Amino acid sequence: MAQHRVVVVGGGLAGLAATMKLAELGVKVDLISLTPVKRSHSVCAQGGINSCNDQTRQLGDSEWKHFDDTVYGGDFLNHQPPCKEMAFWAPKVIDLMDRLGVPFNRTGEGFIDRRRFGGTLYKRTAFAGATTGQQLLYALDEQVRRQESEGMVKKYEFWDFLGPIQDETGRCRGVVAQDMVSMEIRAFPADAAVVATGGNGLLFGKSTMSVFCTGSAASRCFQAGAKFGNGEFIQVHPTAIPGADKLRLMSESARGEGGRVWVPRKPHDSRSPKEIPQADRSYFLEERYPKYGNLVPRDIATREIFDICVNEGLSVETDRMCVYLDLTHIPKAELDRKLGGILEIYEKFQGVDPRFEPMKIFPAVHYSMGGLWADYVKSADGGLLPGAPRNQMTNIEGLYAIGECDYHYHGANRLGANSLLSCIFSGLFIGPSITNYAANQKGGHAELPSSVIDASVASQQRRHAQLLKGSGGDENPYLIHQELGDVMTRSATVVRRNDQLREAIAQVDDLHQRALRVSLSDGGNWTNQNVIFAKAVQDMIPVAKTLLHGALQRDECRGAHYKPAFEKPSLTAEEPGERRRQAEQWCDEFEANNRRFLKSTIAVWDSNSNQPQISYEDVDTSLIPPRPRLYGLVGADVIEEVWKERAAARAEQKAAQPATA
Amino acid sequence: MIAPAPLKQNQPSQIRVRVLRQDGPGQDPYWQLFDIDYEREMNVISVLQKIAAKATTVDGKKVSPVAWDCGCLEEVCGSCTMVINGRVRQSCSALVDRLLQDNPDEIVLQPMTKFPVVRDLLIDRQRLFNSLKRVKAWVPVDSYYNLGPGERLPRVDQERAYPLSQCMSCGCCLEACPQFNKIELTQEAGETQEQFEARKQAAYDTAFIGAHAISQAMLFNQHPTGKALAGERLDALMGPGGVATCGNAQNCVAVCPKEIPLTTSIARAGRATTVAAIKNWFEGSGEKKEQRVGE
Ligand SMILES: Cc1cc2nc3c(=O)[nH]c(=O)nc-3n(C[C@H](O)[C@H](O)[C@H](O)COP(=O)(O)OP(=O)(O)OC[C@H]3O[C@@H](n4cnc5c(N)ncnc54)[C@H](O)[C@@H]3O)c2cc1C
Numbered sequence: 001m002a003q004h005r006v007v008v009v010g011g012g013l014a015g016l017a018a019t020m021k022l023a024e025l026g027v028k029v030d031l032i033s034l035t036p037v038k039r040s041h042s043v044c045a046q047g048g049i050n051s052c053n054d055q056t057r058q059l060g061d062s063e064w065k066h067f068d069d070t071v072y073g074g075d076f077l078n079h080q081p082p083c084k085e086m087a088f089w090a091p092k093v094i095d096l097m098d099r100l101g102v103p104f105n106r107t108g109e110g111f112i113d114r115r116r117f118g119g120t121l122y123k124r125t126a127f128a129g130a131t132t133g134q135q136l137l138y139a140l141d142e143q144v145r146r147q148e149s150e151g152m153v154k155k156y157e158f159w160d161f162l163g164p165i166q167d168e169t170g171r172c173r174g175v176v177a178q179d180m181v182s183m184e185i186r187a188f189p190a191d192a193a194v195v196a197t198g199g200n201g202l203l204f205g206k207s208t209m210s211v212f213c214t215g216s217a218a219s220r221c222f223q224a225g226a227k228f229g230n231g232e233f234i235q236v237h238p239t240a241i242p243g244a245d246k247l248r249l250m251s252e253s254a255r256g257e258g259g260r261v262w263v264p265r266k267p268h269d270s271r272s273p274k275e276i277p278q279a280d281r282s283y284f285l286e287e288r289y290p291k292y293g294n295l296v297p298r299d300i301a302t303r304e305i306f307d308i309c310v311n312e313g314l315s316v317e318t319d320r321m322c323v324y325l326d327l328t329h330i331p332k333a334e335l336d337r338k339l340g341g342i343l344e345i346y347e348k349f350q351g352v353d354p355r356f357e358p359m360k361i362f363p364a365v366h367y368s369m370g371g372l373w374a375d376y377v378k379s380a381d382g383g384l385l386p387g388a389p390r391n392q393m394t395n396i397e398g399l400y401a402i403g404e405c406d407y408h409y410h411g412a413n414r415l416g417a418n419s420l421l422s423c424i425f426s427g428l429f430i431g432p433s434i435t436n437y438a439a440n441q442k443g444g445h446a447e448l449p450s451s452v453i454d455a456s457v458a459s460q461q462r463r464h465a466q467l468l469k470g471s472g473g474d475e476n477p478y479l480i481h482q483e484l485g486d487v488m489t490r491s492a493t494v495v496r497r498n499d500q501l502r503e504a505i506a507q508v509d510d511l512h513q514r515a516l517r518v519s520l521s522d523g524g525n526w527t528n529q530n531v532i533f534a535k536a537v538q539d540m541i542p543v544a545k546t547l548l549h550g551a552l553q554r555d556e557c558r559g560a561h562y563k564p565a566f567e568k569p570s571l572t573a574e575e576p577g578e579r580r581r582q583a584e585q586w587c588d589e590f591e592a593n594n595r596r597f598l599k600s601t602i603a604v605w606d607s608n609s610n611q612p613q614i615s616y617e618d619v620d621t622s623l624i625p626p627r628p629r630l631y632g633l634v635g636a637d638v639i640e641e642v643w644k645e646r647a648a649a650r651a652e653q654k655a656a657q658p659a660t661a
Numbered sequence: 662m663i664a665p666a667p668l669k670q671n672q673p674s675q676i677r678v679r680v681l682r683q684d685g686p687g688q689d690p691y692w693q694l695f696d697i698d699y700e701r702e703m704n705v706i707s708v709l710q711k712i713a714a715k716a717t718t719v720d721g722k723k724v725s726p727v728a729w730d731c732g733c734l735e736e737v738c739g740s741c742t743m744v745i746n747g748r749v750r751q752s753c754s755a756l757v758d759r760l761l762q763d764n765p766d767e768i769v770l771q772p773m774t775k776f777p778v779v780r781d782l783l784i785d786r787q788r789l790f791n792s793l794k795r796v797k798a799w800v801p802v803d804s805y806y807n808l809g810p811g812e813r814l815p816r817v818d819q820e821r822a823y824p825l826s827q828c829m830s831c832g833c834c835l836e837a838c839p840q841f842n843k844i845e846l847t848q849e850a851g852e853t854q855e856q857f858e859a860r861k862q863a864a865y866d867t868a869f870i871g872a873h874a875i876s877q878a879m880l881f882n883q884h885p886t887g888k889a890l891a892g893e894r895l896d897a898l899m900g901p902g903g904v905a906t907c908g909n910a911q912n913c914v915a916v917c918p919k920e921i922p923l924t925t926s927i928a929r930a931g932r933a934t935t936v937a938a939i940k941n942w943f944e945g946s947g948e949k950k951e952q953r954v955g956e
Pocket residue numbers: 009010011012013014015032033034035037040041042043044045046047048049132133159160161162196197198199208209210212213214215216217249366367402403404405416417418419420421423
């Protein structure tokens with residue numbers, strides 16, 4: 001067998017898992033990353049990683065229920081075969097990470113401890129202190145270092161991926177990347193390429209993500225012809241600490257332990273919060289949701305906080321949007337015991353002690369559910385066929401996408417603690433698929449014609465040279481990024497309105513023109529961060545457009561995509577017969593809406609018009625039939641009753657079919 | 662934790678920032694001054710972002726933006742280490758208001774001094790990662806196949822391992838260490854890239870390994886499976902640039918942003934290497950090596 005060579009772009013959890021698995025399978029790996037892989041964004045994850053486990057199993061949990069929670073949480077936009085496979089692999093993933101030395105928290109008896117996360121009734125989440133992502137990433141980083149010292153892996157850190165190399169048939173034969181120190185641009189010929197380059201929070205200016213999360217790598221694949229799926233689905237976390245440079249996550253547990261959210265009733269009350277008497281405060285979550293109070297689910301908390309600041313103008317501050325998250329009524333000793341770690345984060349970065357002064361918080365973009373379209377091969381039992389070359393392959397043959405930059409695991413909304421899982425799972429699972437693919441190819445990395453290599457490198461060199469030379473324009477890439485972030489945050493985060501989306505599309509079109517006329521303050525060819533950033537900003541825009549168009553065309557509410565104009569109403573009738581009739585109608589409309597919108601949004605980039613072309617693809621919902629999410633709706637019980645009857649009728653019909661066929 | 666002192670009410674409208682710049686390896690460093698608009702709740706990262714966007718010095722001269730490194734912006738990735746007002750630390754957790762309390766006149770930013778400067782505040786920390794290879798800082802599992810869970814681990818062991826496992830390879834401990842000296846090599850005429858890399862590697866492999874790697878060696882030596890390589894890790898720590906080089910100045914532990922008990926790790930490594938050395942002496946080191954091959 002010829003020695004295979006694969007290039008992996010990105011060394012977060014997904015990229016590292018793929019790298020070590022490929023190395024184990026005897027494949028030589030070139031690993032490319034913007035940053036030393038140990039510093040990848042995955043280190044930021046705090047909460048944990050999900051799997052069904054011995055403890056939950058005895059309470060009735062199963063891999064199937066984890067799968068069900070995943071697709072229910074995702075409002076059924078997840079592709080079910082990969083989600084099923086992931087849920088069934090989850091316990092094995094945790095076992096492996098345990099063997100690799102991840103210091104998961106332990107029970108008194110020495111078993112892995114678990115906590116409960118949102119969207120489930122079971123304690124499925126394994127965690128390592130408050131730095132689970134860091135600990136998981138380090139375990140994989142260590143294994144990759146081990147493979148590196150055995151000569152299986154070569155790392156290219158501080159390298160920027162510029163695009164896939166495609167031969168005349170369109171097949172991916174490697175990548176082109178640029179050394180961010182020497183600025184050298186070179187080709188990495190390979191039998192297959194994997195992009196594992198994470199999310200795109202920087203489209204929104206600031207988010208809870210790291211500065212590396214520009215989405216530029218996925219965009220470069222998209223512009224090269226890869227399809228982009230579900231771009232409009234962006235998860236926004238309700239409570240983050242607004243900072244000048246970043247929005248840092250403030251854990252939900254602050255509200256869990258009794259934190260109260262409020263704003264002064266008088267807009268921009270200039271008194272310090274402690275001087276504002278109770279009567280002058282609006283505890284708006286408690287007022288609007290007396291039953292759940294401050295512990296309403298994430299998406300509702302997010303919308304309400306957004307609404308009170310944006311639409312009611314009651315932000316605590318004039319120049320920045322935020323509300324108070326107040327813990328000062330809780331005894332200090334209790335706070336230290338229960339929330340010590342997260343309060344220290346606030347204090348460290350804000351210089352204010354939240355035990356004595358209310359915190360200021362605001363929702364922040366947190367996760368990209370959408371990403372590069374990727375394929376899979378379904379197995380007879382409804383999961384994935386292990387080793388099938390098409391698993392995780394994009395529509396560009398030989399180019400694979402895994403981790404946060406793929407699109408099919410988290411549907412319309414990601415379940416907490418499921419992302420670390422999907423990253424490691426997809427990274428491990430892809431190994432045999434790639435070796436099988438490579439084994440069946442005629443031309444390997446060594447046979448790539450130099451003409452193809454030269455053309456790919458030359459086109460990137462042209463782009464680079466043009467940027468350094470300048471186009472005669474005087475646009476500043478940093479300011480364009482800021483403006484893009486403002487437009488995207490205003491129009492495409494929590495609440496979406498078609499008029500605002502249309503306006504945003506026009507503004508981003510304009511920004512696109514301007515981004516092509518950037519002038520750099522550094523024209524040099526040594527460690528030029530200016531030109532790297534300018535390219536990233538230019539490449540953010542196609543994804544931003546995709547996101548806006550996807551959101552505009554999706555006239556419904558689903559998961560994180562919330563359009564009040566298309567919200568399904570509660571039932572209004574009191575009289576049981578009429579209420580039942582309304583419920584029937586509600587279900588009819590729900591089904592009609594699903595026929596139209598229970599689809600993956602698929603974008604392809606049209607480089608002539610510089611616009612995305614949007615179409616829709618069916619979602620594989622063959623294992624768990626979609627059902628309505630009825631949280632907090634008036635009349636939910638009747639709707640559910642009607643829905644169950646219909647589901648039962650459908651099941652009966654289905655059961656009868658094979659007999660007659 | 663002490664409640665922070667209340668911050669001054671009257672903040673300046675502008676802040677002066679003094680940056681030690683260097684255009685590339687081997688070039689002369691020079692200072693540049695920048696004035697930027699003051700905002701509340703800034704950290705050194707947002708200061709540098711403002712400098713990047715403006716790229717103009719106090720005398721109105723257009724300059725190239727300052728190069729620097731950052732990632733998570735929440736002190737867990739280890740990217741953004743620099744020397745700020747004379748002290749090595751992470752720039753993302755360096756709050757401007759606090760810095761101004763200590764020195765209202767200016768904020769002084771310098772690159773780390775123990776690593777080669779690539780450009781401005783950006784330094785080359787390859788050597789730091791190389792040290793992790795020297796001590797084989799990994800668990801030597803058989804394979805990545807599903808072979809069931811790892812060993813059960815008492816809570817006390819997890820609680821001992823977790824703090825060490827938080828090391829983010831920032832290098833603060835190395836910058837502060839009097840025994841850790843800069844190695845900066847340049848490619849010689851006629852030397853290929855590979856030859857140069859090999860020469861660098863050889864120099865790194867014999868120089869002082871540093872507190873972070875000693876601590877990682879101790880972390881993996883206490884892991885149930887990691888232990889299998891304990892002898893090799895101790896050998897590395899007994900070699901040139903090993904734990905004996907440490908002068909016990911304890912500067913490292915004072916600057917570690919993760920408050921890792923480095924001196925405890927160093928003391929443990931010292932004891933373990935002494936025991937191993939005595940054992941080697943009794944067994945004869947040649948014999949011991951053969952034995953290992955045979956095991
Ligand atoms: C604050 C926070 C907390 C979170 N907590 C949790 C949690 O508790 N549980 C959970 O399941 N999920 C959590 N998540 C989500 C989860 O952390 C991420 O989805 C996951 O880590 C993504 O991993 P990844 O491997 O796909 O990409 P990343 O870790 O983002 O890695 C991307 C890699 O690609 C490289 N790269 C990117 N662009 C380029 C380019 N142009 N050229 C070269 N290389 C490039 C980067 O250098 C990096 O190595 C959290 C997210 C945030 C922001």
